[in-house]
Amino acid sequence: xxxxxxxxxxxxxxxxxxxxxxxxxxxxxxxxxxxxxxxxxxxxxxxxxxxxxxxxxxxxxxxxxxxxxxxxxxxxxxxxxxxxxxxxxxxxxxxxxxxxxxxxxxxxxxxxxxxxxxxxxxxxxxxxxxxxxxxxxxxxxxxxxxxxxxxxxxxxxxxxxxxxxxxxxxxxxxxxxxxxxxxxxxxxxxxxxxxxxxxxxxxxxxxxxxxxxxxxxxxxxxxxxxxxxxxxxxxxxxxxxxxxxxxxxxxxxxxxxxxxxxxxxxxxxxxxxxxxxxxxxxxxxxxxxxxxxxxxxxxxxxxxxxxxxxxxxxxxxxxxxxxxxxxxxxxxxxxxxxxxxxxxxxxxxxxxxxxxxxxxxxxxxxxxxxxxxxxxxxxxxxxxxxxxxxxxxxxxxxxxxxxxxxxxxxxxxxxxxxxxxxxxxxxxxxxxxxxxxxxxxxxxxxxxxxxxxxxxxxx
Numbered sequence: 001x002x003x004x005x006x007x008x009x010x011x012x013x014x015x016x017x018x019x020x021x022x023x024x025x026x027x028x029x030x031x032x033x034x035x036x037x038x039x040x041x042x043x044x045x046x047x048x049x050x051x052x053x054x055x056x057x058x059x060x061x062x063x064x065x066x067x068x069x070x071x072x073x074x075x076x077x078x079x080x081x082x083x084x085x086x087x088x089x090x091x092x093x094x095x096x097x098x099x100x101x102x103x104x105x106x107x108x109x110x111x112x113x114x115x116x117x118x119x120x121x122x123x124x125x126x127x128x129x130x131x132x133x134x135x136x137x138x139x140x141x142x143x144x145x146x147x148x149x150x151x152x153x154x155x156x157x158x159x160x161x162x163x164x165x166x167x168x169x170x171x172x173x174x175x176x177x178x179x180x181x182x183x184x185x186x187x188x189x190x191x192x193x194x195x196x197x198x199x200x201x202x203x204x205x206x207x208x209x210x211x212x213x214x215x216x217x218x219x220x221x222x223x224x225x226x227x228x229x230x231x232x233x234x235x236x237x238x239x240x241x242x243x244x245x246x247x248x249x250x251x252x253x254x255x256x257x258x259x260x261x262x263x264x265x266x267x268x269x270x271x272x273x274x275x276x277x278x279x280x281x282x283x284x285x286x287x288x289x290x291x292x293x294x295x296x297x298x299x300x301x302x303x304x305x306x307x308x309x310x311x312x313x314x315x316x317x318x319x320x321x322x323x324x325x326x327x328x329x330x331x332x333x334x335x336x337x338x339x340x341x342x343x344x345x346x347x348x349x350x351x352x353x354x355x356x357x358x359x360x361x362x363x364x365x366x367x368x369x370x371x372x373x374x375x376x377x378x379x380x381x382x383x384x385x386x387x388x389x390x391x392x393x394x395x396x397x398x399x400x401x402x403x404x405x406x407x408x409x410x411x412x413x414x415x416x417x418x419x420x421x422x423x424x425x426x427x428x429x430x431x432x433x434x435x436x437x438x439x440x441x442x443x444x445x446x447x448x449x450x451x452x453x454x455x456x457x458x459x
Contacts (some may be wrong), residue, residue: 024057027068037092039078041085043105044137045156052084062096064089074205076103076112078450080134083184087133088192093122095198098131104207113205113252115183123187123262125195132186137210150180153157154387157158158182158268163386173386176218179228179271180210182325186267197265202247204230206271206417212248214341223252229274230257232266242301245274250387268365285365286425289372289397294342296370297350303332310354311340317350317367317381330353345372348397350381369395378402378422383443383456385433390445390456392429396422400447404429407442414441433458 026037044050057064077371078101079085089098090269115133125131138150149155152166153175161182164175182206187197220227231243243264247257259265284299296311306328312320323344329336339432342351348371355363367381378396383392390406405418414436420429422445432445436458444453 007385016439022409023059023061024055024065025068026066026071028071028075029069029072037077038110040105041078041080041082043079045079045082050082050084052082052086052309052316057087057352060090060092060094062094062098065101072097073101073114073116074112075101076110076119077101079103079105079110081105081136081139083134083136083182085134086184087138088130088189089133090128090130090192091119091123091134091198092129094309095122096117100133102135102205104137107138107207107209109208111207113183113207114203115205117185117205118201118203119198120201120348121199121262122187123194123196123198126191126193127333128192129187129194130189130192131198132184134184134193135181137181149216150214151176152387153178153180153270155416156182158184158233160269162235164236164240165386174272174276176216177221177273177276178266179221180217180420181206181270183269184267185265185269187265188267197262199262200259200265202269203253204247204257204269205253206272208252215459216220218273218276220275223249224268225273226250227275228254228271230254231268231272232259232264233267233268235268239301244302244304255400268316280293281334284351285368287368287370288424289345289370292343292372294345294349294370294372296342297337298330298339298353298365299335299337300337303336305328305358306330306332307356307358309338310356311342312352312354314350314367315341315346315454316351317369317379320352322354330358331354332362347371350379350395366393366426367395369397371397378445378450378452380445380452380454381426382452384389385456387459388431388432388434390431390443390458392431392445394422394427394429394445396424396427399424400450402445402447402450403442404431405446406431406433406436407444408439420445 028037030136042281097118102115104111138156164173187194211221211223224250228249230247231245232238247254254271273338287294287296309326310322310327312322313323326338337412350367350369352367354366369379381395382393401423402420402422404420406415407413440457442453443456
């Protein structure tokens, strides 16, 4: 048994392990400031100077962390505040309610935000299967007032999260509708991975200050609106919204977060505004010419209050006209396929979908190019910077091999990627821009037969 001394400050750089027979016990005379022990990991957010630490609870029982004296699970005790500061709980094949007494860091005063994971059905497989936890906000080492860019989760997203966008190929950063914090709940870390993850019911405690404006958060995110739900990122598909948001807010918690299957217990989580979550409406959207008719097809993973789709067409990807509508499924949590035929086919035309909710809110898809003429067409239909990479969406009616080049305003080449394969349909290309200054640049895609360019702003 480990009994933490009152007001103990523990900064870890490696691994501290408590064996199966032991428990990590926090004992204090009171829950107020200066009356209880607390545990602090190294707060440096830079992996180069802080490779991280493991606090290992090698006790599969739910009382592996427990309390004595005046302390409860709602006392702010453990400060993590970087992704690489981890608690590995060797939960194995056990079931039970596992609670981490997390505390906010960088704010004054501290606030409790316990993370509770109830294992309802045990996981299986693995040599030492464990759940690995961490949590962190935007503040890093900053104390007191939040940094001006705290609202922008793109600046500190977890290592497996590639965007905070409202569509997988869109340019809208929806961080303003996500709380300024991430949680890691990892059932698949290295040698501690489960073969079959456990089924869980999660409750997230949070600090309402991380829903404030903080430089740009939307008013609808405020905790007082009672709108928060939980979402996790599917790194395999690059989607936030391949399943519906989970749970419901009550006070400073979001509870009842139950992934539909064990396979849906993925690593990186945040809380978002249920009225404007991190949506990804489409998992497939494309078209091809068949018998002189352009056949458009698309698939949604989930739908919430989806009234209908409007199919829009353009000759130049600038001026758009509606050419038809298709009813939506309303609400759906499974894959749903749609199709539309454009019989007024041309050598090359551009298409996009405008999805309309029951309340009238609309979302526009990325653009694709499809043609039925003897020639073929290739076009850059979207380009945006996600904070470290330039993303380029290219639509083409034929496969091709292209070189990609990024130039500044004076024509100086800043970065290149050669021999990029452009598929028949839609292709997304990525270019590292972390070491390129903010500004307006020109991206060019070219080969011996074709050339196209587009201006892009790097953040």
